[in-house]
Amino acid sequence: MTDTLTNAAQIFASQAVSRDPATDALIARYPYHNPDEVEAVLQAGAAAYRLWRDTPMTERIATYHRLAAALRERSETLAALITSEMGKPIEAARAEVEKCAATIEWIADNGPAILADEPVSIEGSDQVHVSYLPIGTILAVMPWNFPLWQVIRASGPIMFSGNGFLLEHAPNVMGSAFALQQAYEAAGFPKGLFANLSTDNETVARVIEDPRIAAVTLTGSMRAGAVVAATAAKALKKSLLELGGSDAFIVLADANIDLAVEAAIQARFQNTGQVCLAAKRFILERPIAEAFTAKFVAAARDLKMGDPRDPATKIGPMARKDLRAELHGQVQRTLAQGATLLLGGYEVEGPGNFYAPTVLADVAPGMAAFDEETFGPVAALTIADDLEHAILLANTSDYGLGGNLWTADVANAQRIARRLETGGVFINGFSASNARIPVGGVKKSGYGRELSQFGLREFTNAQTVWAKAYR
Known part of the structure; x- marks a missing residue:
């Protein structure tokens, strides 16, 4: 896949630019967040995460169903935006929106069982289980080819697991990024839990290193993946890479x-x-x-x-x-x-x-x-x-996708x-x-898995709890 961190001359600009690929017409310009705005996004995300991680599962489920409804209510607007920003044929754009809504519903219906405490039988022990707990705010560097689906594929499992989600989307589909953020907010997620960040490579690297970011996921090129993985590894943070295929x-x-x-x-x-x-x-x-x-x-x-x-x-x-x-x-x-x-x-x-x-x-x-x-x-x-x-x-x-x-x-x-x-x-x-099935690759197509039970547990702390009664 094309490099999601390097988008032609936009990488050196102070703004993201969206153009209609069918006509070359300018759609919009999105100024990059300045340092104070980036700090505000990180602060809001950290506060929202603390609130969301303690939200009862019943409320998470209800919020996800509201998100699916919000996506469907905005279906025509979102599909038209996808088509205008990246040129996807309109029928495929509509299908992309519906796929996002259906996936959110599947997560709401099946996620609780996947994330439930898992009992473990150990002879001579009283009570042992594994809990799947959130780890914090996850930074996601996403590509333009499926402006909504790539984001939902990542954010759906990550956020249902109790994490926050900070999106750094491709500059040419920034309108789709902000529209998706509005849908999350309309569904009632804590403000700042799903946030969009419009910025440059240097700032992305600093955000990865920030202690309020727990891990990073990227869909993009091998070159972009190598840079992000190295930056995350230097900060001792987990990364997930989906690097395209042949x-x-x-x-x-x-x-x-x-x-x-x-x-x-x-x-x-x-x-x-x-x-x-x-x-x-x-x-x-x-x-x-x-x-x-x-x-x-x-x-x-x-x-x-x-x-x-x-x-x-x-x-x-x-x-x-x-x-x-x-x-x-x-x-x-x-x-x-x-x-x-x-x-x-x-x-x-x-x-x-x-x-x-x-x-x-x-x-x-x-x-x-x-x-x-x-x-x-x-x-x-x-x-x-x-x-x-x-x-x-x-x-x-x-490749091995x-x-x-x-x-x-x-x-x-x-x-x-x-x-x-x-x-x-x-x-x-x-x-x-x-x-229902995991997505990910081997060799230079990356590592880690999105979707299914694997995606729901990918960015969790598999915490062992081993309790013995007093004798």
Whole structure:
């Protein structure tokens, strides 16, 4: 994923700037918090945390249900804001808001049992249990590609566990950040418990070091993750990193090609290809490679590109011009390294940050589109000689976030999944996130888990309580 700490020239500015990626029009400017304002945010967050950690579970549950209702009440406004700030097609933006509300409801309904004291039986002991207790305010450095979902995915479990949440969002979606803060406040959370911080890298580093920050979570690039993790480690604080991926989409010879192509198109081109947990490398077993390629290219060619406010649009603009230029550079380097261009491969002329849906064939290890994360509407196709070769190719990556496997033999697929070096494997489907399952990766895709019971306990103190009665 693109660097959430480095956002073009904005990093050197004194303000965050939001522009419509479909038209280049200026939406708003958000001045960075000055030192006094940062201090006020930290003070308010510390006070709100002390109040929230002692709030009865029944009230936490009720507050979360009010938050879900607040998100749904603002659905059209929030969806329009997402579309205008980062170019997400409007139907996908509406779905993002609903996914956030549904996840908050799931946490409210299931979180209490997950966080309940866990009894432990030890022979000869009277009473032993483990409590999952909050640890403080968590700083979250979040990306722009899912302006609401990425934040809810982190804040939902973190705050239900009793922690506070300080958000440092990407500069180009700052409007979404403040709108989400308003929804939290409308739901009745203590003021300052969920707070938005608009600032620069240097200030973020100081905030991580501040004793009122207990830990940090980041979704972003490997470079940003390394910087944040080093800063947190120096301060002896926990960090969670989700650093993007280059998921393999393996199609074996016995797969249903039509279904696989349909899933592959959605897997690669949803959100204009700007998804960390998404298929990027398509590894095709040789007997079906030609048929899959022909159908995949035809389907990609038919994707409607244009105004993201049009419900029929499937491919909107990329979020920023510098990201489009970076993606085009990867395509050009891959072609120079020997790949074949089957579709697209160009920046669309005119206003906005549009990039044509692109399909590259004959992509191999050592090429940019195979080795790097391509964050945009570009698919890389590679032919595998057999199953063993497909597994080898899939694992030949610095990343290990997710993976996809298409085959008629599901029992065998279950065995193959254990050999794939990823945080998740999706059989006869494509990578997705859901409140019920953990999200996270291995290798240079990061560490730690969000969502499910793992996310709810990720930023807690697993406190052992061992009580013996007087004899």
